[in-house]
Amino acid sequence: MEKSGRLEVPVGIPGRGYSVWIGEGILDEAGAMVAEFAGVRGKCALVSDSNVMRIYGGRVRASLELAGFSVIAHEVPAGERSKSLQVVEGCIDAMVGAKLDRKSFVVALGGGVVGDLAGFVAAIYFRGIPFVQIPTTIVAQVDSAVGGKTGVNARGGKNLVGAFHQPKLVLADPATLGTLPEREFYEGFAEIVKHAVIRDASMLERIRPGARDGLSGLLAENVRIKAAIVAEDEKEEKDVRALLNFGHTVGHAIENASGYGEWFHGEAVSLGIVAALRLSRRYAGLPEVDEQRVTEILRSLQLPVRFPRSLSVEKILEAMKVDKKFSMGKMRFVLTPRLGEALVSGEVTESAVVEAIEELQE
Ligand SMILES: NC(=O)c1ccc[n+]([C@@H]2O[C@H](COP(=O)([O-])OP(=O)(O)OC[C@H]3O[C@@H](n4cnc5c(N)ncnc54)[C@H](O)[C@@H]3O)[C@@H](O)[C@H]2O)c1
Ligand SMILES: [Zn+2]
Incomplete structure (x- = not known):
């Protein structure tokens, strides 16, 4: 309106x-x-x-x-x-x-x-x-x-x-x-890319790196996606709101593992998205071209897409265990089978997370 x-x-x-x-x-x-x-x-x-x-x-x-x-x-x-x-x-x-x-x-x-x-x-x-x-x-x-x-x-x-x-x-x-500032501006696009991946792949075409004007429409589209999900599942009691955690399981763990402030939220989420895309290929059949497409968009937004070796994989995993429970070595993880859709999988194993991060190291 x-x-x-x-x-x-x-x-x-x-x-x-x-x-x-x-x-x-x-x-x-x-x-x-x-x-x-x-x-x-x-x-x-x-x-x-x-x-x-x-x-x-x-x-x-x-x-x-x-x-x-x-x-x-x-x-x-x-x-x-x-x-x-x-x-x-x-x-x-x-x-x-x-x-x-x-x-x-x-x-x-x-x-x-x-x-x-x-x-x-x-x-x-x-x-x-x-x-x-x-x-x-x-x-x-x-x-x-x-x-x-x-x-x-x-x-x-x-x-x-x-x-x-x-x-x-x-x-x-x-x-x-x-x-x-530049870095704070770009970090915000990680959440926009997240919304596009889980709900509306066509939005990926409307992301224009660098443009600071005319953003109202794109912002409103994103608020509509978030609002619809929240209205459906305010307190994350179903799997719906959990879809918003796409990229955040690993993202939050990076923030925790490295001490607050070193990585901006959106930067950590960008790495989390890249890890979630890799796991989506393995567990949900996401085509490799789609993984590459989203990775390139994140890169064009000056967001990190490779894990620095200084970031310890063990520490990330340890931090993940604080807010996610593994049961019999498996955890609940948000994946995308194809761009614009997401699901919660219970199949992702601890060792698969480690492998994905190692493959994505610099
Ligand atoms: N509640 C939720 O559902 C939810 C969702 C996503 C993120 N978060 C949280 O949000 C936090 C990250 O938020 P953020 O990325 O906005 O960081 P932030 O609030 O730290 O802002 C980033 C920096 O930009 C500065 N700043 C803010 N607006 C400015 C402006 N218009 N002009 C100049 N400088 C400005 C701030 O002073 C700060 O230094 C994290 O703690 C994250 O956990 C919460
Ligand atoms: Zn976030």
Whole structure:
């Protein structure tokens, strides 16, 4: 649906539905849109990181204040390390200090780190207060801001502590992508390639490396895919939402094994996708040309497609075992039999994962 140049994508979760609005300049309308669509009043905590607060915090704050909200801004350091319980506590202290109560709400302004962190704070503050997502990276606009998975990392692993908490509204302004550094811009395409592989192979043709303009349509297509999957299986109780983990079993393990921050999420996922493609050939009959095609697209997006030898295969495997259970040497793994389709297989063995990674080493 389109309203004055904005695209609206509804997320049809029964009882908890909301819309994702995508449009250039939407950032300056945040206050009015929150007032119209989020069903909230009063005070809010505007949570952002040190980069994004500096660039966009003032505009969002002004827009919220103009609409009559009272805003306390809370800044956290940029980077994956802010997804920690310590930073959660800092947010909560600031909110208690500013007397935010159960009628207050949270606005998450930033990438996936801020969205996951601030969403989790909203999920547990007074046992849950409303929140609004204003994603400013591709990862966040096509993926993390939609679907209600919130949480932080713990010593034992990534996203170990979290909650399902759906936002009341998501406002994605593609103009914000213009200020993303090169590496942060490209990492986001890993999630777009993932969506294409599991649901819509034709989208692979619409990825244009480097173009920062005219992305609204592509972003909306991705949000539609994510929204449809989430609406069907909000809490990952069936195999449907699990398909979104394509490339993430190995991806998360790389992030865990190498310490947070060294690999960007999208870069680790790119390697995870390449490993999943190789395993898809072996277990699901994916044609070699399709593996090559997707690998070339990832490469054209400046994403890694070969495992550096410095990344220990044993460590990756060890990290995989933290969030995936092997039963009798086999694990559940998302595979693609042909581009545009995915399935969960229970056949993948530990040694096949090791072999795939070794074949894909530099
Ligand atoms: N909840 C979910 O369903 C879900 C899905 C995918 C990813 N994630 C999580 O998202 C996180 C990764 O998110 P990310 O890739 O957005 O990283 P990020 O939030 O760390 O942002 C990347 C970098 O870009 C900067 N930045 C953000 N927007 C900017 C802008 N418009 N201009 C200039 N700089 C900007 C940030 O300050 C940061 O330094 C991971 O923790 C991952 O686990 C969650
Ligand atoms: Zn991801």
